[in-house]
Amino acid sequence: MKKVLLSVIGVAVAGALIAPTFIGQNAEREVKAIADAIDANPAYTVEIASYERSWFSSRGVLTVSMELPMPQPDGSTEVMTLDSGEMLLELQHGPVLTQFDGGLGLLSWQLTANDDNKRTSLNWSEDQALYQLTGSMGLTGSATYDDQIADVNYRSADGDFIVEMSGYRGNGTFGNDAFSYSGSHKTLVMGEASDPATITGIDLQTSANGSLIDALNGELLESDIVLSVANATQSGEEVLSGFAMTAGSELAETGDTLSVNVNTAVEAAQLPSGTASNLVMNVSFSRIDKEFTQAYQQLVNSTYGQPQEVMQQQLTALFEQYQQQVLAAKPEFSITELSGDLPKGSFSGQANVTFADIATIPANPTTDFWLQHILAEGAIEAAKPLVKDELRLQLQTVLAQQMPNQDVNSEQFQAMIEQQVEQVIAVYLQQGFIVENEQQYQSAVELKQGSLMLNGKQLPLM
Secondary structure: HHHHHHHHHHHHHHHHHHHHHHHHHHHHHHHHHHHHHHOOOOOOEEEEEEEEEEOOOEEEEEEEEEEEEOOOOOOOOOEEEEEEEEEOEEEEEOOOOOOOOEEEEEEEEEEEEOOOHHOOOOOOOOOOOOOEEEEEEEOOOEEEEHHHEEEEEOOOOOOOEEEEEEEHHHHHHHEEEOEEEEEEEEEEEEEOOOOOOOEEEEEEEEEEEOHHHHHOOOOOEEEEEOOOOOOOOEEEEEEEEEEEEEEEEEEOOOOEEEEEEEEEEEEEEEOEEEEEEEEEEEEEEEEEEEHHHHHHHHHHEEEEEEEEHHHHHHHHHHHHHHHHHHHHOOOOEEEEEEEEEEOOOEEEEEEEEEEEOOOOOOOOHHHHHHHHEEEEEEEEEHHHHHHHHHHHHHHHHHHHHHHHOOOOHHHHHHHHHHHHHHHHHHHHHOOOOOOEEEOOOEEEEEEOOEEEEOOOOEOOOO
């Protein structure tokens, strides 16, 4: 019995001594694979300046930079580059972990961005890292991590633009077949220094079925994202509250198409016409061809930063290449809900677009060909006072530009606006663009087999 016990102990000790070497080798491969996957995105550049691996630990220095195309007033595009500065990556090889996130496991690590060269443009506490990520991987290969950004301030060289970030914390998990991440941001102040916008309570949650490497490599994965904002203020006034967006993607059982749903809701938002509340827009894209979507992603990557006309030309060519395959999947676009409440009343609407069966697309399809095969319908209804109020605002803006010497607040000008509103509404009713009931104006449109119906009346298309 004693010999068996000594043998077991010997094997355990040997494993504890030998395993870190293999774990360290695998960790180095994974770090470089992640760096390569990020670097493959044209917006990012990852450079591993050094990587030293020893028996029980590893240490690397890397930098990450991001290029953002900035359109200019003259139509040109300038590129703004943001970089992390040098980041220190420290790893401890398991199975016995005593650093960063201790216990038994394959690996623990800490990534720290705290380059003092960044202090020429950013300001953060001396006793806190600008960014830090700490995590560990268990014996089964599943990992957990936490990250945080220091409270940081930025001011442009001319002092006119500021960014102030505070209270960011996040945590996540990843494994061979799934990953997730949640992050929350207490306050973000951004904009012109004299009157910046303040956004509070920013929360992000995301999860996906698949590996982190798959996601970084652009694989299409089933995923869910939830983004919410508690409120936003500017000039001391609340301009937005209770914003929430949820997005989800799902692959068909056959794996050849993807469906995406995006639902957006806003509790309250300040508009020129007053405070809007209970705003909802739910959109779905169904049966999107997977191969086309992947080709589209590759096109976006290859044309990143190039003039818009270049991307448009290549996108047109891409659709021509895949159009038969895309339409064979029977794609469908729907606005399942569009609604809200404004001071003058409520509105709601919906829309749906799909295609009739197309056996063969001609070499040079005409506009008439597409009109014969598009199936579309939509409807919207709104309270009468709301329609008139929105029309009043539009007419007032147009007439104020056409008659700059007029006092837009004068009784004469306002009376002219009211007269114009009634005349436009009367024309719309007479021509059948809208119909009315006691409380609302309504409009419904249908396009089928090249025939356009508006509120039950056929209209010419060409």
